[in-house]
Amino acid sequence: MAQNETTNESKNTKKKKKKNHKIALKATLVGHKDAVWCVAFEPNRNDILATCSSDKTVKIWKRNVVKRDDDDDDVKSSHQTCEFRCVCTLDGVHERTIRSVSWSPCGRYLASASFDATVAIYQRAEDEENEEEDEVKFECVAALEGHENEVKSCAWSPSGSLLATCGRDKSVWIWESAPGNHFECVAVLHGHTQDVKKVKWHETEDVLYSASYDDTVKTWKEDLDGDDWSCSGTTKAHESTVWDLTQEKVKEGGRFATVSDDGWVKIWKAGGAQRTEISGSSSSSGKKDDAAPLECSFRSGHDRPILCVDWLGDANRKNSESGNKKQPATLAAGGGDNSVRVYREKETGVWEEAAAVVNAHEDDVNDIAWFSMASEKEETEQSTNYFASASDDGTVKIWTFCSSNVDE
Amino acid sequence: MNAGGGGFGGASVVQHEQHEHQYDNANPFSLVNNTNNKNNNTKSSVSVSRSLREWKREKERDVMKSNEILRDPIDAREIFSHIKDINDPEHPYSLEQLAVVSEENVKVEDELSRVTVFFTPTVEHCSMATLIGLSIRVKLMRVLPKRFKVDVKVSKGSHASEAQVNKQLQDKERVAAALENGNLLEKVELTLSGKTAM
Numbered sequence: 344m345a346q347n348e349t350t351n352e353s354k355n356t357k358k359k360k361k362k363n364h365k366i367a368l369k370a371t372l373v374g375h376k377d378a379v380w381c382v383a384f385e386p387n388r389n390d391i392l393a394t395c396s397s398d399k400t401v402k403i404w405k406r407n408v409v410k411r412d413d414d415d416d417d418v419k420s421s422h423q424t425c426e427f428r429c430v431c432t433l434d435g436v437h438e439r440t441i442r443s444v445s446w447s448p449c450g451r452y453l454a455s456a457s458f459d460a461t462v463a464i465y466q467r468a469e470d471e472e473n474e475e476e477d478e479v480k481f482e483c484v485a486a487l488e489g490h491e492n493e494v495k496s497c498a499w500s501p502s503g504s505l506l507a508t509c510g511r512d513k514s515v516w517i518w519e520s521a522p523g524n525h526f527e528c529v530a531v532l533h534g535h536t537q538d539v540k541k542v543k544w545h546e547t548e549d550v551l552y553s554a555s556y557d558d559t560v561k562t563w564k565e566d567l568d569g570d571d572w573s574c575s576g577t578t579k580a581h582e583s584t585v586w587d588l589t590q591e592k593v594k595e596g597g598r599f600a601t602v603s604d605d606g607w608v609k610i611w612k613a614g615g616a617q618r619t620e621i622s623g624s625s626s627s628s629g630k631k632d633d634a635a636p637l638e639c640s641f642r643s644g645h646d647r648p649i650l651c652v653d654w655l656g657d658a659n660r661k662n663s664e665s666g667n668k669k670q671p672a673t674l675a676a677g678g679g680d681n682s683v684r685v686y687r688e689k690e691t692g693v694w695e696e697a698a699a700v701v702n703a704h705e706d707d708v709n710d711i712a713w714f715s716m717a718s719e720k721e722e723t724e725q726s727t728n729y730f731a732s733a734s735d736d737g738t739v740k741i742w743t744f745c746s747s748n749v750d751e
Numbered sequence: 752m753n754a755g756g757g758g759f760g761g762a763s764v765v766q767h768e769q770h771e772h773q774y775d776n777a778n779p780f781s782l783v784n785n786t787n788n789k790n791n792n793t794k795s796s797v798s799v800s801r802s803l804r805e806w807k808r809e810k811e812r813d814v815m816k817s818n819e820i821l822r823d824p825i826d827a828r829e830i831f832s833h834i835k836d837i838n839d840p841e842h843p844y845s846l847e848q849l850a851v852v853s854e855e856n857v858k859v860e861d862e863l864s865r866v867t868v869f870f871t872p873t874v875e876h877c878s879m880a881t882l883i884g885l886s887i888r889v890k891l892m893r894v895l896p897k898r899f900k901v902d903v904k905v906s907k908g909s910h911a912s913e914a915q916v917n918k919q920l921q922d923k924e925r926v927a928a929a930l931e932n933g934n935l936l937e938k939v940e941l942t943l944s945g946k947t948a949m
Binding site for chain 2: 378397439440442458493495511538540556583584604647648650679680705706707736
């Protein structure tokens, strides 16, 4: 397990880099009355996002569209289009903090997981005509009960037929959606020895990963006969709670990154369908070929727990289709030190901090997510990516990460 | 279906009122946060979604900040004064009287807005350690300006499950869940009001 510590290096190069890489605040979304825990973009359109909060509401936000025929001369599209406004507040469903929201791949359903032990499913009203009037309507169509106490994460599978949830009762549940908005529990997975913080699906396959307070990441797969789900790999990924994990968004699914209370970011190798486990040692799964070993790890600039991480996807890379050079692998992370940080891969196994905002929020940064925007004119030597961060300070902030495509 | 206390011992769900945190801007302890200030400047130039009210609030905050430059920074004694009268959950004595907390075991890095409180449970197997830690944390959350990051830990070697207790107290999600648990919060309130919780 080679752990390439790149902290010193990244610190030394930080000053130089900052000329080329820059994070800039674009908008602040104010509306929640308490800590915001999660931010999720509608998968098929990046002008809608959902957030959830300790104020027991889910909010849907929509990006403002600047109409060209507007007679307001002062319209500056690059600023205006980063503006989101709340178009829908879903309340009265949960009795306690809502910890997590997840969109179904089609964007018609939304799931929310709450400390009140339930998961709610909302369906978007079919009425497309309302769209113009900014009325995005959702209706709660199902409540999933089963967890003993706090549900901490929920995630829709890439096929859209399965929903995974996890919580303090140390279990991971898999629900299957059936016609008529019925959800049937198809598996209750035990194995973690402490509360499960996060569930995430493989980018393309029905393979599930769970991160836990017990410092491990587990991989869950459906058996070949399709009857049962079981754990196919356990890795002691960190020295403390694993708060989040994210997968590189490439065809067939790429590498993984995990972040932890211990202040480390770890990158895990991954192959295609045959190699889906995250595994630090080949012995944990028993099948050597299945092991996706640790590629590298680095100490982050966060000096409090790292709470969230998101891998920049190709779809979110602004200039990827305009013939520009492919950007290096890029991660955004946020943590208990109020900062947001962007890391880039210099060469395989060597990561460095490209840019950081030390006091990005007035309190912990709980979640971070990249999204794409295609509206602005830009200088060609620059590429701009967008991300959103959600914080205990009750706000969601929209940022740009600008990087020079010119090699240093 | 039992929505428990975030990992701080099981308890049934009891509805409770949300408690207002008292660390607002009018708090006499709030100080200028230089780093924040810098960031605020960049913020105001680019952020567009903010309402006028928010802008006014920020203005007020700036004025407040300039007034506060003259105030003393927070020190260990001040932190200690906030927590010394918290009652032990099981005994009719304060944490100061039982030597669970002391001024020496409070570490303050005012410039970094960091406070660390080490507490020493009366016995190594004290089952109330997490409750005591939670009470200290809640008290400080309520009285300190929001800029402070508070860590509450058991003193080194003073508890049989030191690592577990510390990890639990450090887990923001568990703390958040615990504070929504009426039963547990009631116990915390009792210790904060100088009564035993049991």
